Amino acid sequence: MFTPKLQDYLDQPAGFRFPAPHTHTSWSSEEIRIGTPNPDNHTWAHLYIETAVKYGPYERTVASYGVSEKPATHRVIHGKLPDKLNPTDHTAVCLAVLRAIELVPPNTNIKISTSSKHIRDTLTSKLMHYEDMNWVNHDVDAPLLRMLVARLRERPGLTTIKTYTPTSDRDLRERARDLAKRALLHPPEDSDGALSDLNDNMLVYGAKLVKLTQSQIYKVLLAQKAANTPTRPSTKTHLELASAACGERLGYMPSPKEIWKSIRSKNIAHKKIRAFLWRVMHNALPCGRVWPNDPHPERALCPTCQVRETPQHILLECPDNGQETVWNEARTTLERKGITLPVALDIGTILTCGLPAKRNATPGENRLFTVVIAEASWLIWARRCKWIMEDEGKPEKRVSAPEARNTWRKRINSTLTFELLASNEKKYKKKALDPTLVYDTWTGVVDSEEKLKISLSTHRNSGVLVGSDFDRGRPPGQPG
Structure with missing residues (x-):
């Protein structure tokens, strides 16, 4: 189950994070608003997420996602990843979760099923580890993960994430897979709007200094430098x-x-x-x-x-x-x-x-x-x-x-x-x-x-050799 896990943010040492956030609004002293679950709410929506990745010898790799719902609704949730996101299955799963929770009513409890154990652990058991490292060690783009976690924390409804079993709801998984394949034929989502429209005060920026080793600090600094350095034309x-x-x-x-x-x-x-x-x-x-x-x-x-x-x-x-x-x-x-x-x-x-x-x-x-x-x-x-x-x-x-x-x-x-x-x-x-x-x-x-x-x-060379003409004798008087 996804839990906000913000208890550590309430003490002073946890407030020291680096690099400093580049927010578009003034810093607010208000606490991050966390949705409070309603124990009497028994409404659940089941979301099944599938992804598709298209490889081509002469074109850029592209990825898409599809989401099917139970009980069924008139919503169609699928899309193609923007060009600025890394086109992988993990990125597609994260964007699918983000788009789904934006469309499902916030008070509705959600059960998300996906094939990715990595994303399941990222949003549950390993959430604090990755967030304390400013998402440096994660293969999914950090802005997408920050926004996804902020959206999940906003929701009053409960959110659970699990992986598929081999026999679980094959029809719904097949429908999600079809939606993902259809999305490959669509234009990609708008790069500017894909990761926007969220109050900066809801986002957690920077690595938690009190939790880092010297090696981890060095990795965070390298990641920041790489992000701010433009690619050389020759590179x-x-x-x-x-x-x-x-x-x-x-x-x-x-x-x-x-x-x-x-x-x-x-x-x-x-x-x-x-x-x-x-x-x-x-x-x-x-x-x-x-x-x-x-x-x-x-x-x-x-x-x-x-x-x-x-x-x-x-x-x-x-x-x-x-x-x-x-x-x-x-x-x-x-x-x-x-x-x-x-x-x-x-x-x-x-x-x-x-x-x-x-x-x-x-x-x-x-x-x-x-x-x-x-x-x-x-x-x-x-x-x-x-x-x-x-x-x-x-x-x-x-x-x-x-x-x-x-x-x-x-x-x-x-x-x-x-x-x-x-x-x-x-x-x-x-x-x-x-x-x-x-x-x-x-x-x-x-x-x-x-x-x-x-x-x-x-564990020693007993006369074995690598070469190109072992079966040919060397002409007399000529070097090999």
Whole structure:
């Protein structure tokens, strides 16, 4: 059951919250008005909520909601999410609850049924936790959640929230599902009016200072800074390229939030590679720029191509930094697992390596895709830096194909060895990698499945290797 849970707001320490609310009206000293339930009211309305999400390879993901009522009324409650809201099932459920309680008479008791345990817990058992954190850790947009909680607190009627059982009211759930699907064909709700028309004094802003740890305060400050910082044009361009690449590969265009989260994937083991991908997304690599009063503006150019160095040029175009050989090796490794890289590889595929490799891919396939693409892109960047900085871009020091091939094989086999060592649950306990997942990742791309099993059982590399031509002998006198 939803309860207002405002007892903690009555003492002075609980009043200190940050960041300060940006209200449109003067601050009121009046207490927040809470609806008082009438014990003699036995009128109940049952609301069944379903959502629909439409994915498309060449268009933005959209979401909608539908609500059916019991007893039935003449109201039709359904809609399509505004463009400014994150198009997910959880967001759609929250907006559906908000629209429903705005239409149902305030004194009527409501029983809400939904498939989302997460939203049920958000509005009941975990309400104070999320509200004290200013909704920073929640996947639904904070303005929507603030308004929803304020509306629920206004209602004199009781509000209960539960999740479906497999056999509960299938007809009403089917009707709600049909309404949600029909709403996908409608225009989205007005962005300006979707989260407005509520007295600011009814909204609870800011994180409760007395309840926060230093780590939580830091997260709140970061969230505030991110909300007030406009997206850089180059970042927006790379996000669009990344989304389009996923549209081709997976059949849907992920949201920017999903793309940013994928860069922090646990499958990218090294923090320096995550930081590198973050810099590529922001076009913030330390290259290709001409600073004011720079005495050496020619350093912004590629020594071979005489064009400005960009992530696209370094990772995919330059003929002298070994990128072509590295990508051929990476492509061969992935093909052994049934994963096909596009012939014309683009920067968007690199930036979304933390997302699935293909539709209906296994966890092992997804993990190998992430590891190979991330390691290959980092290796190309590292070899470029050595050539440009240590070797001063000399033509005779450029990265040859054999050098790039050998460096790649050393790198990918070092990654395999690291994962074999990190799968030792006895030594690393909860931090250890799942041995089954490690096996699923590397099976099919190593020279010996039997050696891989032995290596996992002993947590050390027993001679298992990753490469592209184990079954071919190396020509005499030529490097591998």
